[in-house]
Amino acid sequence: MNCNTIKDLVPSYVDGICSEETIELVDDHIQHCKTCQDYLNMIQQQPVYVQEIPEKVEKAVKPFKKINRKRYMQVVSAIAITFMITVIGGFVIQDVGAVNQIFFPMKSAVINTEEDMKEWEPLKFNDQNYLIFKSIFWKKKITNYANNYGDVLLRVKDSSGNIVIDEVQVPNGKSVELTGLKRNEQYFFEIKSPPGQFLINAT
Numbered sequence: 001m002n003c004n005t006i007k008d009l010v011p012s013y014v015d016g017i018c019s020e021e022t023i024e025l026v027d028d029h030i031q032h033c034k035t036c037q038d039y040l041n042m043i044q045q046q047p048v049y050v051q052e053i054p055e056k057v058e059k060a061v062k063p064f065k066k067i068n069r070k071r072y073m074q075v076v077s078a079i080a081i082t083f084m085i086t087v088i089g090g091f092v093i094q095d096v097g098a099v100n101q102i103f104f105p106m107k108s109a110v111i112n113t114e115e116d117m118k119e120w121e122p123l124k125f126n127d128q129n130y131l132i133f134k135s136i137f138w139k140k141k142i143t144n145y146a147n148n149y150g151d152v153l154l155r156v157k158d159s160s161g162n163i164v165i166d167e168v169q170v171p172n173g174k175s176v177e178l179t180g181l182k183r184n185e186q187y188f189f190e191i192k193s194p195p196g197q198f199l200i201n202a203t
């Protein structure tokens with residue numbers, strides 16, 4: 001094997017990327033060739049091979065930097081989302097009454113009578129003489145509170161004055177579901193009650 005071939009092989013020999021056969025060839029050769037041994041020593045001592053290492057490390061580090069940036073964005077988004085949820089949650093809690101009116105709609109009527117009602121009396125829910133079931137969350141239930149003074153009778157008329165529900169008894173402490181009432185229609189409630197104070201809730 002001539003010196004030029006050995007010199008060609010020396011860089012990969014130094015890098016440790018050649019086959020064992022080549023390593024043996026180079027080793028054998030430099031044992032009896034001072035020129036090539038010197039050349040090998042020179043290559044091995046050349047700082048250029050050392051300088052290459054930081055470059056390789058830098059290349060290896062770059063993907064990690066990208067991951068870190070991605071991770072950073074994830075953390076920033078998480079903080080932003082948490083902040084938004086907190087703010088929206090704050091508004092919801094501030095306005096819990098309004099939210100309750102949507103999801104748990106309820107209107108109340110109070111009747112105060114000293115004698116047994118012989119005639120139907122209009123029932124005013126929240127000072128309104130009619131009720132409209134606007135949201136889908138209305139259960140269309142009428143509750144006669146347990147601390148009231150007895151059972152009551154109810155009937156319901158539509159906006160034309162037609163009776164749509166006739167004489168339903170709502171026992172003391174019980175609820176009655178008014179089936180057949182539609183959404184977004186005006187309904188007028190009338191009551192007959194024994195003497196006393198009555199809290200009637202529509203939910």
Ligand SMILES: [Zn+2]
Nearest residue numbers: 003033035036
């Ligand atoms: Zn040689």
